[in-house]
Amino acid sequence: MIVHLNFLPASGATDASNIVTALFGLLDQGRLDPELLPHLRVHLDWLQYKANFREPVSVRRGADASGEPLALAEIAIDVRQARPERLGEHLAAALAPADGVVLGDFTPLSQSLIWPCNRLFWQRVADWERDTGRGFEAALPSGRSDANHPDAVADGVADFWTLLVELDKRGQLPPEIFALEIGVGSGTRAGLWLDRFKALDEARSTSFYPRLRFLLGDYSLPTLDRAMSAVGAHQNVVSAIAMDALNPMRALSFLRYKILYIHLTNVYDNLPVDELVRRDGRLYLVEVRPYLPLPAAQALCAAHGLTPADLPATVARLLEVGPDLFGDRARGVAFWRQFWDGLRLEERLRLLEGIADAPLPPGLAPEHLEDLLAGAPADIRFHISRGAVESFVNTVPLLHPRGYLQVQDIFVTTMDEYRQGFRGPGKLDGSVVNWVNGALLRVVGARAGFDVHFAPFRYRPGSRTSILYTTLRE
């Protein structure tokens, strides 16, 4: 058995000796298969997100390509949720056969139920907010989005304006100046940016503003409507375009190589991911199975007059028609919130025969993953941020040769950081959040002709946000 202390607990929290004691207690009671021990790994993590998809203690098993169990087993302990005095109970529950309501089969994380749920949230965010009585940005750790920090916006505008001046000097400034914001949130940032750009342009008499074509891109029409209202004073230079952040080229192919500035905030952390695990030199894909623990399922059924057998179909209907599924929106939102609160993911580690079997997104080849892993810790669990990669490779072809991409998000910038703690997935209101594998994006960027850099967000002390920006790779 190997104990991985991915987080050093403070005094009084669960520690390794408690775990060993509890495990041996279970062994003595015959509730733990002794054959598990030689390959057993225990991971202690501090789950940053209070709301997430795990029980305080959970077990994951290794499985071969056909799903047959392997010797590898892991016990994952969230030292934030697990109480030392209840550790034995948590462990026993985790090791016992599951008794919850299963909502689907094992799939890679990127194909799991949580992503349609995430999409539903952004499509029906107003209903959720009405029910909770607060805006979605209030769920962020700081209670508001770093995207809207006025100093950050002002610096961003100044950088862009400098680029325009340089291009203008060389006679290379296009007649139309295209800028794109993908994932517009409340529209506050776009409004601030446009105010600042207009003011700077007028103060310096550069006449760039009338040539500006500012595009708001989002897949949610209600979100776009809200954002358009927030940029009301700039309607003459702003257009709203429905697009999928995973493939902006699909909607904007007519702007290939024309956009000088593309910005995203907190979009990549909300796009589908997979997770890979390397143990003893072998690579595993994390597969998940959505379920509701029995107490959560019973409470949901009691509140809505359902039986556990009704739940899979009812959840499927929620994802199909939204919170109007009962013909009573308030009841539908209540069901949605309660279901989301209870939703958990059971995990298993499916062995990959080789690196070429890893489910890699376009833009990332097995040899690049191999290079990335060559410099990574031997035992590691990390994200394949496939949505972020897909979005990146389908966004950069829009950039003008002198244009740049800027992404404000939570990034893991080296593979080593994955050894130091849990990086998602978590829940933020009704949405999914994951840290984004910046090391992976650096590799993908190089292949696409861009150097990818990360700068800490210096405008709010304690912020975990970084700013990714691209420069042309010569």
Added chain:
Amino acid sequence: MAGLLLSTAVVGSYSMPGWLERAKNDYLRRRITAHDLDEMHDAAVKAAIKDQEVAGIDVVSDGELRRDNMIDYFALRLPGVEIDRGAKASYYDFYDSVVRARMPMAPLGLVEHFRFLRRFTERRTKVSITGPHSLVKRIRNEYYPGEEEFAVELARIMNLELRELVRAGAEEIQIDEPYYSGFPADLPWGVRAINTLVEGVDARFSLHVCYGNRYGKPSWEGSYRYLFPAVLGAKIHQLTLEFARRGGDDLRLFKEFDPPFTVGLGVVDVKAHDVEPAGVVAERIRQALEVLPAERITVNPDCGLLHLPRDVAFAKLSAMVEGTRLVRKELTG
């Protein structure tokens, strides 16, 4: 080329197979030997020649598949260029290369690769070389007083190699100068360097100027107007430009300035994976025919096909040939 209306050619590079990319990187990391890599290069070049022939291209190249990129292939061969060979992790990166003393005159050894090409095709052939202006922009100069002096020196050295190529049978030579588009003010001395390069060399020269194809994307944007009238002083036979991706507006420059050379007309976009139908290619040729007679047009892709998957590159060449045939038929009845 005489007698063939609207002949078709490649600009130079052909699709780089993924396995060859990996092999090049493995060679950099000393996982395979130079001999093994040479054998792979030979196999890849033969396949590239065959693809061009099957697609129906009239003037073929070796696909430039032996080259890491358009700079290093020459920087490694130019006498007096110092290179830190441990300085790159990926074959496609540029070496850090520098000239610190007067460059001696010495052969570059391009002839051997040309002879290989000649052995495996009966078609007309084209050899592409990177021009002195583009080399000057990537090789650091710590000896010559200025960029022009450095470029002219490079041109003098390369002129000897071109003479060797002609002695070995080369008839078509293309000079690639994409960096003109990034540094248009350099054009007057860039043209002087070209003229030094081609001085006394008995070959048909085309000058290829695009807006860059590094990583399969443009490095600059703008109009070819900057080329004129300075480029009219270049001792070349053809100017090969990209029109498919950028549209044909700049064709009017050929009407306005009536240059003494033909145009290599870019009719397929090498930065998009969508394959243009033959009808679209034909339409692009017809658009050019409104400005220039067919005798002054050859047909080619916008630039090299290096960054396209092989099936896409082959399909684009096939469509280009088919579209050209359609127009030839219209012209000859």
